[in-house]
Amino acid sequence: RQRALRDSESKYRLLVENQTDLVIKVDKEGRFQFVSPSYCETFRYSEEDLLGREFMPRVHEDDRVSTLEVMEALEHPPHTAYFEQKAMTDKGWRWFAWVDTAVFDGDGRINGVIGVGRDITERKKLEEQLMRSQKMEAVGLVAGGIAHDFNNLLQSIFGNLHFALAAVQEEGALRDDLLATQKNAESAAELIRQLLTFSRKQPIEAKPTHLNQVIDGMTSMLRRVISESISLEFFPDQSLGVVCVDAQQIEQLLLNLCANSRDAMPDGGMLAISTKSVTDRQEVLSLFPDDPPPDGLALLRVRDSGHGMDEEVSDRAFEPFFTTKGIDQGTGLGLSSVYGIVQQHGGLINIESAVGVGTTVTVCFPVVEEEVRVAEAGAPFSPVEGSGELILVAEDDPQILDLARKILIQAGYGVLCAGNGRDAFALFEDNWDRISLVLTDIIMPGMGGKELRDRIVEHRPGFPVLFSSGYGINEIDAQGELHSTVPIIHKPYDGPTLVNRIRTLIAGR
Numbered sequence: 001r002q003r004a005l006r007d008s009e010s011k012y013r014l015l016v017e018n019q020t021d022l023v024i025k026v027d028k029e030g031r032f033q034f035v036s037p038s039y040c041e042t043f044r045y046s047e048e049d050l051l052g053r054e055f056m057p058r059v060h061e062d063d064r065v066s067t068l069e070v071m072e073a074l075e076h077p078p079h080t081a082y083f084e085q086k087a088m089t090d091k092g093w094r095w096f097a098w099v100d101t102a103v104f105d106g107d108g109r110i111n112g113v114i115g116v117g118r119d120i121t122e123r124k125k126l127e128e129q130l131m132r133s134q135k136m137e138a139v140g141l142v143a144g145g146i147a148h149d150f151n152n153l154l155q156s157i158f159g160n161l162h163f164a165l166a167a168v169q170e171e172g173a174l175r176d177d178l179l180a181t182q183k184n185a186e187s188a189a190e191l192i193r194q195l196l197t198f199s200r201k202q203p204i205e206a207k208p209t210h211l212n213q214v215i216d217g218m219t220s221m222l223r224r225v226i227s228e229s230i231s232l233e234f235f236p237d238q239s240l241g242v243v244c245v246d247a248q249q250i251e252q253l254l255l256n257l258c259a260n261s262r263d264a265m266p267d268g269g270m271l272a273i274s275t276k277s278v279t280d281r282q283e284v285l286s287l288f289p290d291d292p293p294p295d296g297l298a299l300l301r302v303r304d305s306g307h308g309m310d311e312e313v314s315d316r317a318f319e320p321f322f323t324t325k326g327i328d329q330g331t332g333l334g335l336s337s338v339y340g341i342v343q344q345h346g347g348l349i350n351i352e353s354a355v356g357v358g359t360t361v362t363v364c365f366p367v368v369e370e371e372v373r374v375a376e377a378g379a380p381f382s383p384v385e386g387s388g389e390l391i392l393v394a395e396d397d398p399q400i401l402d403l404a405r406k407i408l409i410q411a412g413y414g415v416l417c418a419g420n421g422r423d424a425f426a427l428f429e430d431n432w433d434r435i436s437l438v439l440t441d442i443i444m445p446g447m448g449g450k451e452l453r454d455r456i457v458e459h460r461p462g463f464p465v466l467f468s469s470g471y472g473i474n475e476i477d478a479q480g481e482l483h484s485t486v487p488i489i490h491k492p493y494d495g496p497t498l499v500n501r502i503r504t505l506i507a508g509r
Helices: 002-017 037-043 061-073 121-167 173-198 211-225 247-263 281-287 311-315 334-344 398-410 421-431 449-459 495-507
Strands: 022-026 032-035 080-089 092-104 110-119 207-209 230-235 242-245 269-278 297-304 348-354 358-368 390-394 414-418 435-441 465-469 488-490
Touching: 022 037, 037 080, 061 080, 092 121, 121 173, 121 398, 207 211, 211 230, 211 242, 211 247, 211 269, 211 297, 230 247, 242 247, 242 358, 247 269, 247 297, 247 334, 247 358, 269 358, 311 348, 334 348, 334 358, 390 398, 390 421, 398 414, 398 495, 414 421, 421 435, 421 449, 435 449, 435 495, 449 465, 465 495, 488 495
Parallel strands: 230 269, 390 414, 390 435, 435 465, 465 488
Antiparallel strands: 022 032, 022 110, 080 092, 092 110, 207 242, 269 297, 297 358, 348 358
């Protein structure tokens, strides 16, 4: 019997001492009665240091109440519970999942608890990233919808201001008020563009670009944006490869990042912009462990010596409208716009910050093999008015439809108007030999702009159709998507822009 008992103990000890899960036993007061070698290794304590001591001091203060509630719940059936908590290890705070089971004495009373735990820190990080990604996607969808409706309102505001300013030629208080309103409307349009950038629906014109040249051309303006008490340095990597980006969007990205750094250094400091060519995947994986990087990357870093952010703030830094600034000091769209720009270019972004140390934002873009083409300078395009050509306009918003009609008539065009795609196609069938171009909104009830275009080109291949959109997109999904090469004008547009686009399309027919 003694040999059988020793064999049994040996088997159980072998099982407990060689598993990776943590096994502990505590009494009703929470004092350790048994700790497995895996527990000792995780917390870097010896068995002698732990036995007889309470486990609660190692639990994060935010989780102590819930842990006590679990201990109390074990007194009731089913006498077992699952819970998660943070605990301090030699690697810092880590997440652990525990399954606790009550232990009974011979009289049926609880005299202790056995707990089996597992480190789930990496899983919790993935869950948080997924939740953050879903949250950002949901907010992006809402932002895109708001931007669409707001752009329609701005289109009406800009159009009415255009005609009001044309009617008030004399200088005076009324004209000054109209100009001030126009300036405010332009600020609103810029805010909507930032929303669209965050929601990744702002159109981009990406082409092969030397990133160093874009940054170098921005440094003089950036020095005017930041305070004179802040030193700005640029450290370019001359071996940096070519990236396919929209240069204007990258300039906006730099402006937003440098403006944030400026606000983080009210008493002055250091702001460093650097680029680096990276071919070692492991180097990138250290920054972006959850995103498999391509072989060749161009890294852009913006580092400041400002007051920095704690972990909670940096985790929310890219959320739209989240800001730690005063109510009159920012919209909270700066970093969310940066995030949108990077995502739209297929890049990666990482933020590292610590209170009192500063902040480093790292952005990387895939390197392409294409050559950078230098555009030849040409004469500026001068608007050419119409000569009585007939334009068919399809728009479900009555105010925008009326404004487009007035703009085109004033520019010398004839206009046919329709409030939806079906009415527009009926007008086209009756007047196709007189119509020179169709201007149509993309999203309309009944028949949208894409279906209208498809029916038109089916009858008249190559017929010019110009789309307008409040979403600010070059490409929509399968419910109404357009290829990125189709002609499109984004709301809010002004009269000259619309006339120029129409004249160009008619001339190229």
